[in-house]
Amino acid sequence: MLPAGRKPRVAVIGAGVAGLTIAVMLTKNRFGPEVTMIAEDFSPNITSDAAGGMMRLGDRKASSTDPRTDRWLAETYQHFAQLFASSLAARLNLSLVTSYTIFDGHREDPYMKDLVFGFHHASAEEKKALNIPEDKNVWSYSTFCMSCTPYLAWQMEQFIAKGGTVLKQKVNGLQDVEGTYDIVVNCSGLGSREL
Secondary structure, eight states: OOOTTOOOEEEEEOOSHHHHHHHHHHHSSTTSOEEEEEESOOTTSSHHHHOEEEOOOOOOSSOOSSHHHHHHHHHHHHHHHHHHTSTTTTTTTEEEEEEEEEESSOOOOOTTTTTSEEEEEOOHHHHHHTTOOTTSEEEEEEEEEEEHHHHHHHHHHHHHHTTOEEEEOOOOSGGGTBTTBSEEEEOOGGGGGGO
């Protein structure tokens, strides 16, 4: 139980795409928790900087068993659609690109086909133009692609502007933050197995 009037203190360990996204989401409500992001290093020197981001359709035939997953996927796609339509798209190096998923045999259409822009089965003419063998099945749709470094910089600005605190520190184990924070969110990515 927290003392009366004190906001919960949350530590987010890791400053990659997952850590920054969670930290920003936690600071959106001015009555929310005090959030501290703790990381040994920050952009442009982390794994997320080397990764590009592309939202693609999986081949699940139906919605997941957890409705939250479907909602999160839809909200993520809409988040990038809103950013793409905004003045931030160029700064974030966010592009709308045509994607092709090529596979053998028949597959049911993905359950998210109505969420993405322009989902269709590639025509024989499209396959020929792309040198894809006729016997392959191909989904085509438009989706978002971006370089993570500009996105991380923008997310960090959002986090700091909303009152978030940044702490450059190597966390060797969860015991390093025990007692200081009420909640610890581990977004350390590749380093998580060592915590």
